[in-house]
Every structure is written in structure tokens, then in C-alpha cells.
Amino acid sequence: MEPKKAHPLSSWHIVFPNDANPHGTMFGGKVMAIMDIQAGIVASQYCRKTVVTASTEAVDFKNPVRVGDRIETISRVVFVGRTSLVVKIDAYAENPLSGKRKHCTTAYFNMVALDEDGVPTAIPPLIVETEDEKREFRIAEHIKQDALERKKKIREEGGE
Numbered sequence: 344m345e346p347k348k349a350h351p352l353s354s355w356h357i358v359f360p361n362d363a364n365p366h367g368t369m370f371g372g373k374v375m376a377i378m379d380i381q382a383g384i385v386a387s388q389y390c391r392k393t394v395v396t397a398s399t400e401a402v403d404f405k406n407p408v409r410v411g412d413r414i415e416t417i418s419r420v421v422f423v424g425r426t427s428l429v430v431k432i433d434a435y436a437e438n439p440l441s442g443k444r445k446h447c448t449t450a451y452f453n454m455v456a457l458d459e460d461g462v463p464t465a466i467p468p469l470i471v472e473t474e475d476e477k478r479e480f481r482i483a484e485h486i487k488q489d490a491l492e493r494k495k496k497i498r499e500e501g502g503e
């Protein structure tokens with residue numbers, strides 16, 4: 344299978360009142376939902392397969408997002424295994440009037456490509472050239488390994 348370059352995807356979203364809690368700041372779960380959708384889009388654009396989210400790392404929200412803010416997500420495939428991909432997403436909140444911009448979070452999504460029968464399927468290897476791409480690849484590899492170790496430990500303890 345021919346190796347491929349990954350291309351970043353930028354997407355904008357508006358925060359509506361029904362996205363927020365009574366204090367006027369956005370629910371973390373809503374931010375996660377936006378990022379999960381973006382992860383699916385950028386991952387399937389990369390491999391041209393159906394993809395599912397297998398896991399995410401723990402996500403820290405650095406700054407609150409307010410009703411009326413615009414959110415920009417910048418998503419990129421940073422690691423590719425045999426059938427899996429890691430998508431890194433940075434989310435920024437921007438006040439539409441002042442233009443003031445805050446970094447809200449960085450999240451990594453572990454995605455898996457599936458064939459027509461819903462079975463994990465091989466995808467093209469990722470071309471990693473620049474120092475930044477190599478560093479991102481190593482970080483994502485650790486994140487994926489951590490997720491697999493966590494899954495293994497839970498199973499060994501008799502969890503699901």
C-alpha cells in the first residue's frame with residue numbers, strides 16, 4: 344500500500360445557548376463531540392474507509408468557552424499503525440467581536456478503519472518527514488500504547 348501524507352483540516356463552529364451550562368460556558372462533552380466528529384472526518388479522508396473511535400486520552404480543558412464564541416478545531420492524522428490512526432485536535436475559542444483567541448484543549452483520538460464487514464482493515468502508512476511530524480508521531484505512538492495498556496490492565500482485572 345502506497346504511503347500517504349496527512350493534511351490538516353480546519354473547521355469552525357458556533358457555540359449556541361443549548362451547548363452551555365447555566366453559567367454560560369460550554370459543556371466539555373459538547374467540545375468532545377465536535378472533536379470526535381472532526382477526528383472521524385480527517386481520519387476517513389486520510390484512509391478513505393469507515394472509521395470508528397476506539398478510545399481517547401484523558402482531556403484537559405484549559406480555558407472555558409462561552410456562548411457566542413466561535414470554536415476552531417485544527418485536526419491532523421499524526422500516527423498510523425496497521426489498521427489504526429491517531430488524530431490530534433487543537434481547539435481554540437475566539438470571541439467574534441474582539442477577535443481574542445484562547446487555546447481550549449488538545450486531544451488525541453484513537454481511530455480504527457473498518458472494512459464492509461466491520462472488521463479492522465489495513466490502511467496506507469503515513470509519510471513522516473519533518474522534525475515536527477516525527478515528534479508528533481512519537482507522542483501519538485505513546486498515547487496509543489497507553490490506551491492499549493489501560494485496556495489490557497482492565498481486562499486482566501476482570502473489567503470489560
Ligand SMILES: CC(C)(COP(=O)(O)OP(=O)(O)OC[C@H]1O[C@@H](n2cnc3c(N)ncnc32)[C@H](O)[C@@H]1OP(=O)(O)O)[C@@H](O)C(=O)NCCC(=O)NCCS
Nearest residue numbers: 395396397398423424425426427453455463487490491494
Ligand atoms: C475499536 C474496535 C474496532 C477494536 O476492535 P478489536 O477487535 O479490539 O481490534 P483489534 O484488536 O484487531 O485492533 C485493531 C486496531 O485497533 C487498535 N485498538 C484496539 N483497541 C484500541 C483502543 N482502545 N485504543 C487504541 N487503539 C486500539 C489496535 O491497536 C489495532 O491497531 P493496529 O492495527 O494499527 O495495530 C472495536 O472495539 C469497536 O468496534 N469498538 C466500538 C467503536 C465505536 O463504536 N466507537 C464509537 C463510540 S460508541
